[in-house]
Amino acid sequence: MIKIIPGGICAAKGFKASGVHCGIRKNKEKKDLALIYSEIPAAAAAIYTTNIVKGAPLTVTRKHLENGKAQAIICNSGNANTCNENGIEIAESAAAFLAEGLGIEKEDVVVASTGVIGQPLDIAPFKDGIPSLISSLSDKGSRSAAEAIMTTDTVKKEAAVAFEVGGKACRLGAIAKGSGMICPNMATMLVFITTDCDISSVLLQKALSEDAKKTFNMLSIDGDTSTNDMAVILANGKAGNKKIEKEDENFDIFAKALNLLTVNLCRMLAGDGEGATKLIECKVSGAADEKTAKSVAKSVISSDLVKAAMFGNDANWGRVLCAIGYSGAKTDVSKIDVFFSSAKGKIQVCENGSGVPFSEEQAKKILSEREIEILIELHSGECDATAWGCDLTYDYVKINGDYRT
């Protein structure tokens, strides 16, 4: 009943998007300004990075969303608008220009930026680009918008799902960007989500915040929590369902649909981690409590040594045990089982905390796949958790050794 559909951020009724090159980036081939627009004002909710060094757009967006509604999202790439003296002024001006062009309130504009921190940013490219950004708005604009928010991403990230609330067809759509500086602690990378489902802004916030704990917050590319992380969701009610205003079964359906969307985004984000050749999913089961399961999964997925071993197709499970051991979670090491799994099969490498004989050849075959699972069974309870990450490669170093210049 809940299923993946095409259309990205424009899959939901009444949403249009666009992306243009406005001149923040030097390369004219690269779009650097994205717009997402709802035909009517929408309920809105957001979560933000916990980094205390915050991009100016976050401060402006937080203020604009105080009333729980918004109608447009503008996001530039190529400059994070962070640690700039006049950052707030630039973000507010960009919102004002856009609002004027669209004929909406400037307080209904969400502002986001991604790129290099601490680089001066001028308002001129926004002024130049906003007219064509508005004129090119289209219900087929998801791809352009997704491209315009990319930084070191190698693929654009779009996803959408369809579901039903009270017999009415509803849709959720999204675009996302994120590749490095990702370890969203109680927050997330840049994710913009739209839905035509009618839902109150309070429950929209609740659904997003709860979901992020199991999805975006369980994602780590490099352990670096960005200054500009943000996930925003707009709900315009165009599906015509009975408005979701309490935590009933319809809210549960909405939460499930949202989770299908965000898990897909997490897999895309992790799989396209900077320099990554592999998506790694760490699934922990049998934990005494959820916190333990999450800590273990996140610790393993974040270990540079585990990540480098995965890059080398090396079944070095001792590093998995090591990362479990320093995760801060209380576990009984003598009960831990570890498996590696992929489309090529599944192999046990550790039983009761000690090594078991296994075929190195078979392990290499399993680990040479594009998507790898590290399965950890703690045999101490009923709770589980999944974390998403990627391998650590030469290209991560290459990309980040010379990102600015």
Place this chain on the structure above:
Amino acid sequence: MIKIIPGGICAAKGFKASGVHCGIRKNKEKKDLALIYSEIPAAAAAIYTTNIVKGAPLTVTRKHLENGKAQAIICNSGNANTCNENGIEIAESAAAFLAEGLGIEKEDVVVASTGVIGQPLDIAPFKDGIPSLISSLSDKGSRSAAEAIMTTDTVKKEAAVAFEVGGKACRLGAIAKGSGMICPNMATMLVFITTDCDISSVLLQKALSEDAKKTFNMLSIDGDTSTNDMAVILANGKAGNKKIEKEDENFDIFAKALNLLTVNLCRMLAGDGEGATKLIECKVSGAADEKTAKSVAKSVISSDLVKAAMFGNDANWGRVLCAIGYSGAKTDVSKIDVFFSSAKGKIQVCENGSGVPFSEEQAKKILSEREIEILIELHSGECDATAWGCDLTYDYVKINGDYRT
């Protein structure tokens, strides 16, 4: 008065050392078994990894040091003796064989191992190697012992200092190994220290534990806290000083001498981090309290993005601010100044939390040196801290993508 001297672990009177190839490693050119021996029983103290997955040698050593004395340290490389079913048995047997050969109590033997986790380890190579290990003991054996404990280290690590206590010449000597899997949280990598200074085991422990908070615990190569970290110190009293039994001025002199030794070791360990081309020192000043200073310094030195930027000689100070922001420390971002410094000069890149214009050319020149300082002034108090790390390079990935095979 306290000064660096040659001699390594054998610089202190009455200590001998040796290193041989015993067969734990396949490569016969590579020594894999080290011995440090005091002619007389010595006061002993140690600190251990906080990883709850612990190498078997740590369990045995902890038991042997309960009485605060020891006479010999045996350490193998090539196998961590961790996550092995019979690990404790192997560690105890190795201690017993050595003790028999030396004619000492087996409880006076410290056992340590470093290498791959979760690989079966046999007692045979120990039996084979211990006789020649004992017969080659020498007061010039520091170099051999230092070589025998190396894993992915590219250089052996020895250091020694001379100091005076109550008119008597004393010495501290050390060897260390460590290259990857280093982020010693309330513990340390493998460090063996000897001294001929007469000091009680209680104060020896206090000096080591206090010092580690400012030195070994402020070192991070890759954020991975090893299962086998250990720092051990033996004090045999051969210098003939009046025994240090309380926290008087002589204890302070000892602590200062120890600190000179351990800071030197930290610089060696960080500079020889896996794949490292650079030693990075992050010095934080003006913090409201020591905890803040330490958190900020450690967070910056641990950031993969900062480390990759340093590898690329890229003055990407926004990543420094980002790492300060997610360190968990409370700081006033609007007061933060950041400088990069090396033998080639010093340059300010951030003032009051915002960028300042600087010459990229000069910054590249400064950052292209072998030893880099990242200086952070918080302007919020009087406390400071230093953390040591290294850059993140292609070679780190290469070394760790295929370490076992």
